[in-house]
Amino acid sequence: MNYLNIIKNGIVKDNPTFVLMLGMCPTLATTTSAGNGLAMGLATMAVLMCTNFVISCMKNLTPDKVRIPVFIVVIATFVTLLQMAIKAYLPQVDKELGLFIPLIVVNCIILGRAEAFAAKNSPVASLIDGVGIGLGFTLALTLLGIVREILGAGAVFGYAFIPEDYNILLFVLAPGAFITLGYLIAIVNKLK
């Protein structure tokens, strides 16, 4: 399979947020600002690349009936590693997203890709799939974050350009996440 195609699939055809509709919980919860969305997307991408690669490497050593527990142990390990690394070396990110990092374990994108791709393809292809899906997720989260931050806080990546009186607080709150996500899904699927 062509590696470029795998990446393109992850971003467009199989975009985890706009097409597969996986991992909605972190999508809605962390995209209050563009920066948070980007950081969460990159964190998920890092975990997804590692887990996809490792799970693909050991796919023949994993008996079918225990594959889910094995996958979950691998995923949980990488998420915990990431969490410790962020706590130790990126305290600023930990302050903003610390609460959501452990939740990557239960992000269905990761288990979904392990099942649907890594368990059937070569390690390198799985790694590339991790990059593609990860990029798709990151782009979607950042886009959602940008829209919500502009409408809700009048800023992009923390740089405010709309006076506070014209901010629509709703978009920072949960309902704004659902509204924005709904419109973005509609637009992306129309354009596709």
Add this chain to the structure above:
Amino acid sequence: MKKLDSSLLNMVLVLTCVAVVMGVILAFMNNLTSTPIAQQKEKALADGIKMVMQADDMTVSRIDTLRLLDNKNKEQVFVVYNNEKGAAVESTTNGFGGKLRVLVGFDTEGTILGYTLLEHSETPGLGAKADKWFQEGEKGCIIGMTPSTPLTVSKDGGQVDAITASTITSRAFLLAVNNAYNAYINQKKED
């Protein structure tokens, strides 16, 4: 290579091996990061104390841990970092999303010099704004006030503007500040 059968032996073996290997990796990483994490925490606290005392250079002369009962008879723990300008007091209340741990700096008269949030789980974009909202020059500025009469939000008839759409966080924050003040005054009386 052929895929391993789902025999009982294989399953037990594989699951155990995976768990052990992952456990070893985690233990190694924990060992590697525990010192930097502890350092980060210490540095955050030291920076926090300097910041809330509005001082570039000062020494903490004494650290007191106070245990007081609140009006519901629940024990509350305060840590008072005494220094030459007054004291930085660590105080904890329940915010909207969970524990809200605040460090407040008082001069010897009990006037607020500064504050910082040590730990919080408030809503990003709303309650989380508390780290800036009550600072000097912001809308809900509390710097320079003395909580001898407890500080309250304007909705409760007080003099402090609450964070927009985050009254619960604002109340919790001011309660933490008031508690910190009381703990500091209490401790001074005992001295």
